[in-house]
Amino acid sequence: MMLYLGCAVWAFKDWVGDFYPAGARPADFLRLYGDRLTTVEGNTTFYSIPDAATVDRWAAQTPETFRFCPKVPRLYSHSGELMPHLPQTLDFLATLQRLGPRLGPMFLQLPPSYSPERFSDLTQFLTEWPRQTAPIAVEVRHLDWFRQTHADRLNDRLRQLGVGRVLLDSRTMYDGQADGLPDPQFTSERRKPNVPLQPVVTADFCLVRYISHPDLNFNEPYVTKWVPRLQAWLAAGKTVYLFIHCPNEAQSPAIARYFYDTLKGTMPNLPSLPWDEIEPPAAQLSLF
Helix, strand or coil: CEEEECCCCHHHHHHHHCCCCCCCHHHHHHHHCCCCCCCCHHHHHHHHHCCHHHHHHHHHHHCCCCCCEECCCHHHHHHCCCHHHHHHHHHHHHHHHHHHHHHHEEEECCCCCHHHHHHHHHHHHHHHHHCCCCCEEEEEHHHHHCCCHHHHHHHHHHCCCCCCCCEECCCCHHHHHHHCCCCCCCCCCCCCCCCCCCCCCCCCCCEEEEECCHHHHHHHHHHHHHHHHHHHHHHHHCCCEEEEECCCCCHHHHHHHHHHHHHHHHCCCCCCHHHHCCCCCCCCCCCC
């Protein structure tokens, strides 16, 4: 069984003095991150395409056991049809492959405007993607993808191609509002989509994006329900990439730690985190 645990970013200055040691410099953030967690969601590549020198620095600053899961740049994924951008996307992949064993599954996030009407375009893109050497996972956001007919068709095609499904769980952002609780994304620049959770695994790996509530206690029932799913997938030999987000990014590492410890409590043989080898500062994980 293999679980990779991480956050959405590594360069977050408010982690200094808590997740990162006091006095840590931005140039050290990725190395310090890789000393603690085992994967990162490549949000940075969604907004900016790195050059070869940048990718080489990422590789030099992380252990071989670390995994980057880079997002396909929005320039290619959010510009209508995918196929016209396949050559540029493959060039992007070639640059990322300089990471060697550190390159995890690529992450194709589709915009809310990309509907099941573009199923043929998506199928052709994934068919021509070099899936055997560069695993890829897909996140859909148009609500029609979650209707049973379209969901079944999508999942069947992903299974056929060995393509992963990105499982976005944003329920904590919206469930409390029905009871009049404050909006946890009130100050967020980019709100997470309110889409149904469909915990389906379509390949030998999956990417889980858990959008956590800033209040740890609010997360407890959601994390508790995730544990048996993750147990079953890991026991079946699946590789799980678990990414923890939070509207207050300062809290993401502590919630990741809580999620891991909850899972570890039911799976004693779960491999330890690199974080466990580090002597925590006095204020470590005092976020709640």
